[in-house]
Every structure is written in structure tokens, then in C-alpha cells.
Amino acid sequence: MAHQAQAEETGIRPGLPPLPPLGLRLSGTYAAFFLAMGIQVPYLPLWLQDRGVGPEAIGVALAVPMLARLVSTPLLGVLSDRLGRPKAMLVALALAAAGGMAALAVSVEFFGILVALAFTALAWMPSLSLLDSYTSRQARAGRADYGSARQWGSAAFLVANLVGGALLGLLGASSVVLMMLAGQLAYVLATFALPELPRPERRPAPVAGRRARLGLLAGIVAAALVQASHATLYAFATVNWKAQGYSLTAIGVLWAIGVAAEMGLFRFGTRLVVRFGPHALIAMGGVAAVVRFSAMAFDPPLVVLVPLQLLHAFTFAATFLAMVELVGRSVSEHRSGTGQTAAAWIGSILMSSANVASGPLWAALGPLAFLASAAVGLVGALAAILAARLQPHSSGSGG
Structure with missing residues (x-):
């Protein structure tokens, strides 16, 4: 098990092509996460409009992920710490969010759209905080730099805005969720490439009282x-x-x-x-x-x-x-x-x-x-x- 963890961290896997350095993998993970986000933020309202959702209902649909995030974010943080396997949690949430986006892509009725949006947000939105937690732990261990990795999320968000707009002009509003799903599948692959962290010892907080x-x-x-x-x-x-x-x-x-x-x-x-x-x-x-x-x-x-x-x-x-x-x-x-x-x-x-x-x-x-x-x-x-x-x-x- 220790040899497997070391191989994942160094990227050297006997008999298999070596993985990129950890810093590069973390940068790619942030970039992949923000690809889908960079499509969703500016263009999801256009997809909803294309599905026949009216202005008032669009406001409701966009509020649903925010409410779902408020419910799931602290709960999933506690669950991740209880399990002690942050990489596995990231993979599971990435897969769940991809499933939610796939369901959203085929949803037509407004209620089905709301359910798919809520399910996707329950898994997707907390992933960023858990990825931040994972990266900050790697950074404190001297294996990565949080800021250097996180900057590529911002870059990917901008690229997704620009490229997504161009593709939207060619493919139409119905392609928005499919583009989000493509970005999310890239994020799934990126989380699989991360090494698992060892379960930390239970120690008092650095600051107490x-x-x-x-x-x-x-x-x-x-x-x-x-x-x-x-x-x-x-x-x-x-x-x-x-x-x-x-x-x-x-x-x-x-x-x-x-x-x-x-x-x-x-x-x-x-x-x-x-x-x-x-x-x-x-x-x-x-x-x-x-x-x-x-x-x-x-x-x-x-x-x-x-x-x-x-x-x-x-x-x-x-x-x-x-x-x-x-x-x-x-x-x-x-x-x-x-x-x-x-x-x-x-x-x-x-x-x-x-x-x-x-x-x-x-x-x-x-x-x-x-x-x-x-x-x-x-x-x-x-x-x-x-x-x-x-x-x-x-x-x-x-x-």
C-alpha cells in the first residue's frame, strides 16, 4: 500500500507510463473543474430558455443549485474527514456530478430540470472546497503550491467563456449542458490521476481556545x-x-x-x-x-x-x-x-x-x-x- 501511494505521488508506476508531476496534475484538476463552470455560469440561462423555461422560472432554476450547495457543503466536508480518503471522495463526487449533468442534458420537463440541477449541485459545488482542502494539505507537506495550481482554474474559466461562446454560435443553445458534461468528464479523469492522501493523525488544532x-x-x-x-x-x-x-x-x-x-x-x-x-x-x-x-x-x-x-x-x-x-x-x-x-x-x-x-x-x-x-x-x-x-x-x- 505504501509503495502504491509513493508511486501515485511520484508518478512512477512500474510497467505503466509515468504520470505527470503532482503539481501539474493538480493544475490540470483545477483547470478541468473550471471548464464546466466556465460554461455553466454565462450560458446555462440560454439552455434553460431553449428548453422553454420562462424568465421567472429561470430565476428559480438558478437559485436551486445555491440552496442545494448550502445543504450539502458542510455535510460532505464532515463526511470526507470521517472517511479519511479525500481523493476517493473527490472521485465519487465528480462521478455523481457527471451523472447529474447527463440527466440534465436529457431533461425536458421543468420539474425534472430542477431535480437534475439540485442533484448536480449537491455533488459538484462542494467539490471545489474539498479540492482546496486536498491541495492545501499537499502544500503544507511541501509537495505542491496551492496558488500555482489554482491559477489554472481561473485560466480555464476564461477559456471556457470564450471557446464556449464560439461553439454556442455553431451548435446552438442545446449544446450548453453537453459542453458542461464534457468538462466534467475531464474533471473525473483528473481526479483519478491524483494520489490518495494518508489518513492523518488526530491531533489538537494548531490554535485552540x-x-x-x-x-x-x-x-x-x-x-x-x-x-x-x-x-x-x-x-x-x-x-x-x-x-x-x-x-x-x-x-x-x-x-x-x-x-x-x-x-x-x-x-x-x-x-x-x-x-x-x-x-x-x-x-x-x-x-x-x-x-x-x-x-x-x-x-x-x-x-x-x-x-x-x-x-x-x-x-x-x-x-x-x-x-x-x-x-x-x-x-x-x-x-x-x-x-x-x-x-x-x-x-x-x-x-x-x-x-x-x-x-x-x-x-x-x-x-x-x-x-x-x-x-x-x-x-x-x-x-x-x-x-x-x-x-x-x-x-x-x-x-
Whole structure:
């Protein structure tokens, strides 16, 4: 068994072609996961419309995966830690999500579509948090770099947006779920290529006590608030830019600049975490959100929008990376899956709340609704400072 685990980790398998290095396999796994995501986010509403689903029902259909994720994410995190086989859990969830997408592809009736969407989300959405847990454990063991692997998820998301749009023009809206399924099958293969991690010893958490737990919770909430500050951006930035007269090409470039910025941060983010610590990165992300969204509230020209989009490196990537690192430092290895999925669960709740609020705010205020986004980012920065003050600084605590 030990020889098999070593062979999987090194990629050397007697009598078989060697596997790529672990870092490359992890990068490929993130890329494969985000291929399907990069099709689903922009194009699934078109598929629903092609199935004859009306606007109000589309809103319901898109809400179902979010609700399903809130139910399954923490439960699957606990289950993964109880089983002690994170690679096997990733494979099982990838296969289940692929089955859900296959069922979705042949669904016609609205109820069947809702059931397929819910089943897919139950398995698919928590997979990213469990993959983050798996990768952070490999990183803490010195076998991989989380940021370097995660950047390829962002790259694949962008490629899927662009290539998916081109294929959609050729194949029609009915091809959307089939493209999602193709990406998911690639993710299934990628998870099979990962090595299984040994069951960790049950040890006390690196930080313990009521103050430390409160500090961890404050840090997670801080990162989740900065992430939630993007809700208005995701929902209405394209609408607003188009109203300002920017072409779809220019708008696409603006979004691509943001993705490129987050890739750059992920690429070198580990050095930043080591240098400044996760709390400082979250605070930087919150301050960047204040600057970014305060400026966007006043419809800045294109020459200003470009550097504002570059701030996505801090408002999104830095806070996400810092949250994963904060949980990894604060939670025992045998509870890594529980910790990462709990953080994702808190983030989902705050993002969902911000999404609900963004519509009425935009209807009432227009672009000035971005000032509310700036306020949420500011609260996130202040929460990060509070979390840093609550962090224990005793030897070995990670402080």
C-alpha cells in the first residue's frame, strides 16, 4: 500500500507510463473543474430558455443549485474527514456530478430540470472546497503550491467563456449542458490521476481556545464579506458598461483583465501569504474593494476602469487565497475538509444575501449601488483587523 501511494505521488508506476508531476496534475484538476463552470455560469440561462423555461422560472432554476450547495457543503466536508480518503471522495463526487449533468442534458420537463440541477449541485459545488482542502494539505507537506495550481482554474474559466461562446454560435443553445458534461468528464479523469492522501493523525488544532475560534470565525467572515462585495459587480457591471456605450468586445476585455489579474496573484500569492499573513491579505482586499467600487459608483472612463479591474487581484484572489490559508493554519489536518467546506458555506450565505440585495439597490440607486459594495468591503477589512487581534501569538500557534 505504501509503495502504491509513493508511486501515485511520484508518478512512477512500474510497467505503466509515468504520470505527470503532482503539481501539474493538480493544475490540470483545477483547470478541468473550471471548464464546466466556465460554461455553466454565462450560458446555462440560454439552455434553460431553449428548453422553454420562462424568465421567472429561470430565476428559480438558478437559485436551486445555491440552496442545494448550502445543504450539502458542510455535510460532505464532515463526511470526507470521517472517511479519511479525500481523493476517493473527490472521485465519487465528480462521478455523481457527471451523472447529474447527463440527466440534465436529457431533461425536458421543468420539474425534472430542477431535480437534475439540485442533484448536480449537491455533488459538484462542494467539490471545489474539498479540492482546496486536498491541495492545501499537499502544500503544507511541501509537495505542491496551492496558488500555482489554482491559477489554472481561473485560466480555464476564461477559456471556457470564450471557446464556449464560439461553439454556442455553431451548435446552438442545446449544446450548453453537453459542453458542461464534457468538462466534467475531464474533471473525473483528473481526479483519478491524483494520489490518495494518508489518513492523518488526530491531533489538537494548531490554535485552540475560545479566543482562537472566535478569531478564525472573524477571519472567515472578513474574507467572505470582501468576496460578497462583488455581488453588484457580477450582476450589473456588464449592463452598466453597455449602457455607457462600451462594445461587447471592450466589455469582454475588461472581464479578461480581471481574470488575468487574479491569475497573477494566485501565481505569486504564496509568497505574499508568507510575507504578510492571511489577515493582512484579507484587509488589503477589503481596502482594494473600497477603492474599486467607490470609483465604479461614478461611471469612470475606460482609462480608469482598466486599473480598477486589475484590483480584482486583491478583491477576489488575495482574499480567497488568504481564507484557504487561514483555515489550513488553524484547523487540524484530520478536519481540513470540514474547515474548508465550513468557510465556503459561510461565504455562500453572505454572497447569496448580497445577490438578493443587489437587485433592489440597483433599481433604486443605479451605479451608486457600488457604494454599498465599497461599504461591505470596508467592513470586511475591519473584520480582518479584528481577527488578527484575536489571533493567538504563542509559540507554534501560527501567530
